[in-house]
Amino acid sequence: MKRQHAISPTSDSIEKWHALLRDLSPGVRNWVSTDGLVWLHLLKTVTAGLLALGIAMVLDLPQPRIAMSTVFVLMQPFSGMVLAKSFYRIVGTAVGAMAALTLGALFVQQAELHMLGMTIWISACIAAAVRYRHFRWYGFVLAGYTAALIGIPTVAAPHDLFLAALTRAAEVTVGIVCSSAVSALIVPQRSSLALLRALELRYCNFTAFAADVLSRQVSRSAFERRFAALVDEIVGFEATRIFAAFEDPAMRLRSHRLGRLNSEFMDACARLHALHQLLKRSHAGNASATMATIDPCLRELAALLTLRRDASVDVSHVSARLRQFQTALPRHVRQIREQLHEPSAELLADFDTAAELLYRFVDECAKYSDTYSALARREDRPQERSANHYVSITNGYVVAFTFIRSATVMGIAACFWIGTGWPSGGLAVIGAALACALTSTAPDPTNMAVQMGLGSALATLVGYAFTCYVYPNIDGFPLLCVMLAPVLATGAYLATRKRTAGLGVGFSVFFCLLAAPDNVVVFEPDLLINNGVALTASMFLAAIVLATVFPADMRWLIERIIGDLRAQAVLACKDQRPELNQRFQSSTHDLASQLRLLLTRRSRRRRHALRWMLATLEVGHAVIDLRNEVSRAHYLQPLDPRWRPAVEAVLDRLAQLFERPDARTLDGAFVAVRSAIWTAQDLLAAVRTDPGKRHDVQRILSCLHFIRTALLDKDAPFASR
Missing domain, CATH: 1.20.58 (Methane Monooxygenase Hydroxylase; Chain G, domain 1)
Structure with a gap:
């Protein structure tokens, strides 16, 4: 009974929400369910950002802007998303801080070696984020990005490293607490x-x-x-x-x-x-x-x-x-x-x-x-x-190429910084790390990096106007909030739109980093422009590298992912682990979803990948059914010694077909299935007087016949090989 009552608050919330909607007119109900939710998200995001800024100022933290930018990176429409991301952000921030301290201790005043270690660490974190994806992605990304934010500005001043790690953790924590509290307490969208x-x-x-x-x-x-x-x-x-x-x-x-x-x-x-x-x-x-x-x-x-x-x-x-x-x-x-x-x-x-x-x-x-x-x-x-295993799979080449792309972007930015001594070069390296991290799982990483670059340029222009004309003419925190709210809301709104998400993220985060006020406001518009140019250049550098160095949608890599997809049918034929059906289903759907994200809509390559997914599901599921039915009908082998070799031949030939799909392996699979059908028909005649055994053999025949029709299907991808 306790478990039944545990969900009652959620049920009451649903009933109250539905009752409220029923009391409103149809037009208002439609607005509340669509645009009203967007405006609510904007209100909560701006409120959390300004609250984080104010608390960081009251606590006299050196860079309150970091707390506010944390809110815009973290805030999501649903409170559960914010809480999940907050948890992994805390873990990632702690790991990143320790990595920064370790690298700083190993390479004291050795900029080249320090940047090499930082590049390897951040690239490895981004690659791990791509490997594990979903909610764990954020923890790995923050472990790399936090190390850059703490370690890179203190390369030439290692004595400030420990203090920077502590203050950075405090600023991030303020942003986490504010975003979580506002999301959970102000009209929570659960x-x-x-x-x-x-x-x-x-x-x-x-x-x-x-x-x-x-x-x-x-x-x-x-x-x-x-x-x-x-x-x-x-x-x-x-x-x-x-x-x-x-x-x-x-x-x-x-x-x-x-x-x-x-x-x-x-x-x-x-x-x-x-x-x-x-x-x-x-x-x-x-x-x-x-x-x-x-x-x-x-x-x-x-x-x-x-x-x-x-x-x-x-x-x-x-x-x-x-x-x-x-x-x-x-x-x-x-x-x-x-x-x-x-x-x-x-x-x-x-x-x-x-x-x-x-x-x-x-x-x-x-x-x-x-x-x-x-x-x-x-x-x-x-x-x-009971256990339910959902298995996610990422191709090893995708992980390796993500590491190489990230290391290339950061390596170019770091070499330019060290070679020229550009004062804003460190921020360019941080921007490169941020671009690689945020675009690592985007459907179109190049386009998102370009949009983030445009958002950075726009943030620089707006930040310059605020630094030169707004901040000198206002006094007090309330008036500061009034002036910042429209700008922050605009960035948050752009981030909610699918076509301008990168632009909104770039504008919101970089405006906070470039032009948000600190406790001690320094009037340095030239530094702001330099930093803005550094961030914008790093975004466009990332876009160029993402488009040229092992792009995520290159044909060779897509074929490898499709090979992983076909390998799930091989798993269905040969794997002996428990919960085979759940593992097969979840991994196949996961790989198919990755392909749909990488490939252009309504393209021939996307249709080809989808048909391989359908063929893999079709044959793989039938093979699992066949193996289950054969294991239950263990009494058939003594009736006909040809039976077990015939079934094993079917499984071997189908595995070969999905490993190396061509006309020869297709013919071999078809011959093996046809031979197994003939043997099963002989067994059906032998057990016809026993209704239970007859039904078992009929189910086996149905599995074999379905596999045969799948191999003969002209729309299947086998025929196109």
Whole structure:
């Protein structure tokens, strides 16, 4: 009972929020749910930034601007995101400070060696951030960036290093506390609420999509587009789940259930994709008339799932209806099968495979509905404590090239600084580190670096105007807040727009670093311009290097990532670890999401990568089903000594096909699958008198036949190799 009450505050918050929205007019409700949230985020961001500035001034910290810039780097729309980032920022700041102290102690007044060590450290941190991604990304980035902020300005004055580390940590802590407090206390937008709304929307979208697929109303291009959107939701769900766990104890208690829900959603999507593929192939071939006989079952299931579009339908009711449909499905299929007029063995295999895939899809869809319904009702179920492994994979070349790109950018900036003795050269190195860090996981890092450079140039111009004309003519902290608020809000607003995110981040952060007031204001506009030029130059230097030195979307690297994607099918064929299905599903979706971020929208390369993802999911899932069915039907080997070698040949040939896809390996895989089908048909005749064993062999035959149709699919990427 205690666990059921743990989530009640979140439930009350949802009900109060929905009640408030219902009391408003439709126009106001729409504004509150869209632009109103943006304005609320701007208000909270500016409030937190000015609060951090004021507290740092009261504490007489040397650079209050660092506390304010911390807020703009840290602030997010949802409080869970801010708390998660704050936690890892604290860890990263502590590690970075220790790294700066260590490098300063090892290379006292040795600028060349100190910058070499700093470059290696920061580049390694950025590479590790790309490797681990998601919520851990921020900790690694801060470990590198903080070391630069502390260590680089004190290269020539090592006696100031320890004091700089302490004051830097204090300034960052003020920014962390202010952003976290404002986000959590002023009209908090909780990640847990956003997660629950996203789950509801995802369930509605999935059932509507499934109903369209079952009704055969989705074209190939539309299916690929909508299925790819589901892949993005699967990957994004994991990050949101972590954010929600930071702010809501109830979500932490139900973390395993949420992981289970995502796993079951992946299974349901995979079953839907397999069923769609078989229906598409049968419609294009000679089996369309035979397969049309199963359309009544498909239409009935589509009508059942379409009910979910009505918000008044209870998910538990839909789940119960799915179980009823699943119970009655075998009888309906037998009746339809008996009415077929002398079908060939090929057409009968198509029909049996479609029926088996339909049954499996209903089963996975019912499991997904059961878990989602239990989560909505806050029930405590034993299976939520089971392990759910979500595996993220990053190609080793991507990590290595990230290290090389970051080291190249910082090396060029450091060599120029040391060679010329430019007073603002140290800030250029810091800017280079910041550019490499913030663009490391961006979909288009070059464009983001260019936007950050433009934001830095704009921040320099606005900062010059403030330094020369605003600060000398105002007096007192309240008036300072009034003058800063519009500028800070503008930068925060630009950062919320997808097309101008880099511009907004660059303007907000660099305006704070360049022109935000300190406790002792120094009138040095020439220094401000020098620093602004240094930051802007470092941003454009980063853009040039990112576009020329191992760019993230180069064809060779994309092919390596696609190779990692295909390797997941090899894993499905050979891996013996437990939870194989969850590992296969999560890693495949994770790699597919990376490819979608790297490749241009509506490009041929993106469609090619998507089709490899679909083929990998299709064949890999069928192979896992085949291995599970074969392990349960262990009694088949004594009946026919050819059986185990035939299955092993199928697994070996399919693994070779995904390792080296070409016409020869495709022919070898097809021959192995066909031979296994013939052996399984002989076994089916041998066990025909035993209903249980007959059903086992029929399920094995369905898996093999589905793999065969996948290999023959003209739209599959095998044929294009």
